[in-house]
Amino acid sequence: MIRNYLKVALRSIFRSKLMAFINIAGLALAMACCLLIALFIKDEWSYDRYHGKADRIYRVTRNFLSPDGSVNLHLGHVAPPFGPLLKNDFPDFEEVVRTLQRQILVSHETGAEEGKLFNEGRAFFAEPEIFKVFDIPVTQGNPEKALNEPFQMMLSEKTARKYFGDETAMGKSLRVGNGYDVVVSGVFKDFPPQSHLHPEILLSFSTLNDSTIYGRRRLEENWGNNAFASYILVKEPFDQKKIESQFPAFLDKRMGANMSEPNAPMPSTWTTLFLQKLTDIHLHSHLDSEIEANGDINTVYMMGVVGLFIILIACFNFVNLSTARATKRAKEVGLRKVVGAFRTQLITQYLGESILIAFFALVFSLAIAFLALDWLNAFTGKAVSLRLSGNVMLFAALIGSAFLIGIFAGIYPAFVISSFKPATILKSGQASSAKGKASLRKVLVVAQFAISIILIIATMITFQQLQFLNSRSLGYNKDQIILVGNYGELSSQYDAFYQELLNHSTVRNAGRSSLVPTDRLLDHRGSAQVQISDSMVNTNVVIKNVAVDQEFFDTYHIPLVTGRNFSKEIKSDDSPCFHSERIRRSHDWPHAGEYIDNGFSIWGCSRSRNRRSEGLSF
Numbered sequence: 103m104i105r106n107y108l109k110v111a112l113r114s115i116f117r118s119k120l121m122a123f124i125n126i127a128g129l130a131l132a133m134a135c136c137l138l139i140a141l142f143i144k145d146e147w148s149y150d151r152y153h154g155k156a157d158r159i160y161r162v163t164r165n166f167l168s169p170d171g172s173v174n175l176h177l178g179h180v181a182p183p184f185g186p187l188l189k190n191d192f193p194d195f196e197e198v199v200r201t202l203q204r205q206i207l208v209s210h211e212t213g214a215e216e217g218k219l220f221n222e223g224r225a226f227f228a229e230p231e232i233f234k235v236f237d238i239p240v241t242q243g244n245p246e247k248a249l250n251e252p253f254q255m256m257l258s259e260k261t262a263r264k265y266f267g268d269e270t271a272m273g274k275s276l277r278v279g280n281g282y283d284v285v286v287s288g289v290f291k292d293f294p295p296q297s298h299l300h301p302e303i304l305l306s307f308s309t310l311n312d313s314t315i316y317g318r319r320r321l322e323e324n325w326g327n328n329a330f331a332s333y334i335l336v337k338e339p340f341d342q343k344k345i346e347s348q349f350p351a352f353l354d355k356r357m358g359a360n361m362s363e364p365n366a367p368m369p370s371t372w373t374t375l376f377l378q379k380l381t382d383i384h385l386h387s388h389l390d391s392e393i394e395a396n397g398d399i400n401t402v403y404m405m406g407v408v409g410l411f412i413i414l415i416a417c418f419n420f421v422n423l424s425t426a427r428a429t430k431r432a433k434e435v436g437l438r439k440v441v442g443a444f445r446t447q448l449i450t451q452y453l454g455e456s457i458l459i460a461f462f463a464l465v466f467s468l469a470i471a472f473l474a475l476d477w478l479n480a481f482t483g484k485a486v487s488l489r490l491s492g493n494v495m496l497f498a499a500l501i502g503s504a505f506l507i508g509i510f511a512g513i514y515p516a517f518v519i520s521s522f523k524p525a526t527i528l529k530s531g532q533a534s535s536a537k538g539k540a541s542l543r544k545v546l547v548v549a550q551f552a553i554s555i556i557l558i559i560a561t562m563i564t565f566q567q568l569q570f571l572n573s574r575s576l577g578y579n580k581d582q583i584i585l586v587g588n589y590g591e592l593s594s595q596y597d598a599f600y601q602e603l604l605n606h607s608t609v610r611n612a613g614r615s616s617l618v619p620t621d622r623l624l625d626h627r628g629s630a631q632v633q634i635s636d637s638m639v640n641t642n643v644v645i646k647n648v649a650v651d652q653e654f655f656d657t658y659h660i661p662l663v664t665g666r667n668f669s670k671e672i673k674s675d676d677s678p679c680f681h682s683e684r685i686r687r688s689h690d691w692p693h694a695g696e697y698i699d700n701g702f703s704i705w706g707c708s709r710s711r712n713r714r715s716e717g718l719s720f
Contacts, residue, residue, distance in 0.1 A: 129463035132416030134470035149384035243288025424515035448520035456512020579659035613653030
């Protein structure tokens with residue numbers, strides 16, 4: 103019976119080649135688009151889920167409140183003292199691990215890149231417990247001891263090959279900065295793309311105890327340097343809301359004990375801690391500080407809706423074409439019923455044809471998807487792959503999807519065709535019963551065109567938005583500018599370095615600034631004062647500030663609306679802008695209402711001794 107159904111289906115397809123081509127091509131293109139969208143969504147959903155304990159891992163976040171109670175800053179990082187204190191005060195926390203990302207200069211005297219200096223932006227100081235919380239496969243060294251001692255580091259496989267080639271990296275040293283020799287104690291596998299962080303170097307956290315690097319006292323007492331990503335492995339069962347309700351008392355107990363002013367408001371009135379699931383970071387976290395740029399759950403939803411619309415258009419097109427040519431198969435239906443065919447047999451026959459067309463379309467859609475995969479990766483910046491061999495789940499999903507699409511697209515035409523009455527057909531040669539189905543076809547055609555118009559309008563709006571973003575004047579020149587990170591080694595020799603840059607024919611100008619225009623102004627702020635009579639009076643205005651030198655405006659081509667640029671010839675322009683103790687307090691003790699995200703203003707210090715320049719632009 104099945105063999106006979108297959109023969110009849112193939113004969114019907116080859117008898118109407120043009121109609122079959124339109125149906126197969128339409129379904130193939132739609133299925134290819136849906137397959138690419140499904141691969142994108144699967145990649146987005148899989149972030150950080152490869153960890154065996156992902157469902158028990160949380161990240162600690164911290165927000166700051168304005169005097170009116172509104173949130174003006176929410177960070178994905180916290181201060182260093184929180185980590186050990188949280189583990190000590192909450193028995194539900196099995197492990198707590200702190201990491202600190204830093205940009206470092208690395209060099210070495212032997213190996214594949216002898217004598218070269220590298221800028222490593224993905225270097226993380228990490229506590230040894232990182233291997234108890236995250237799944238980090240180690241190929242060389244012992245993860246239980248690799249980060250226990252100061253001045254130890256572990257390299258990713260890619261980084262180990264960069265520095266040592268095919269030689270073993272274990273036991274060898276790399277020089278970090280200008281005077282620290284760090285021993286390689288292990289090598290770990292590169293983090294997969296589906297991770298919210300991708301460290302290339304892991305340095306032992308105990309190295310930060312060195313006072314010339316960070317200092318033990320700051321690790322224990324600095325509540326304002328919110329630069330540490332802290333992760334918690336919780337015990338089961340775990341009640342997140344219950345634990346978070348205890349954080350205000352924890353803050354008042356731990357931070358309140360270190361308050362210098364007796365009448366100052368308690369910490370819980372202006373700052374709060376939260377727990378965020380590890381698996382929620384990529385799609386649901388858009389905080390004011392993130393390790394890497396995250397995705398967006400709304401993008402996933404939008405892509406899913408687009409895929410659904412595309413497959414609906416293809417199915418509606420299939421239904422319309424199939425019902426439109428139903429009258430041509432009226433005599434076939436009449437003769438089959440006359441010789442004893444049941445309606446269920448006819449429905450099975452025509453559903454089989456629809457499913458067969460869907461499987462033909464699946465084959466072509468796979469070919470289209472393979473060809474378009476490179477474009478998808480280039481457009482999204484991902485490394486999505488389509489591997490069918492050995493991937494039973496994907497293969498089963500494709501077969502099941504084709505089967506369901508064939509059923510959905512063919513069920514209505516099958517019921518329409520099988521409902522023809524033999525007596526009417528054989529007498530008049532027409533399927534009069536099909537004429538009443540024209541109204542549904544009109545509805546499907548209208549729906550098909552409506553969905554197409556919606557997608558076209560949405561595409562045009564998106565294109566216009568992108569054109570606007572790409573052509574909008576930012577107020578400064580972003581082209582042909584190279585950014586170099588902050589290096590303490592350059593501070594004492596910056597003038598010589600600056601002159602050396604200008605001597606190069608390809609460098610037009612160079613300038614220093616604490617931030618570049620695209621950075622977030624998180625804790626770079628200061629209170630404002632106004633002159634009343636002969637004295638300066640504090641105000642509640644918070645000024646976002648960036649430390650720049652006299653070349654900043656010329657380097658970025660920022661026009662001055664009024665006033666003048668900073669100058670080396672004017673002594674006051676070269677003096678410290680803020681007292682060093684005041685700056686220390688503003689960075690170490692952020693307070694409620696001290697953060698207003700309203701862009702940035704410039705405060706001038708040509709060569710301020712109180713703040714180190716964070717970047718060099720030329």
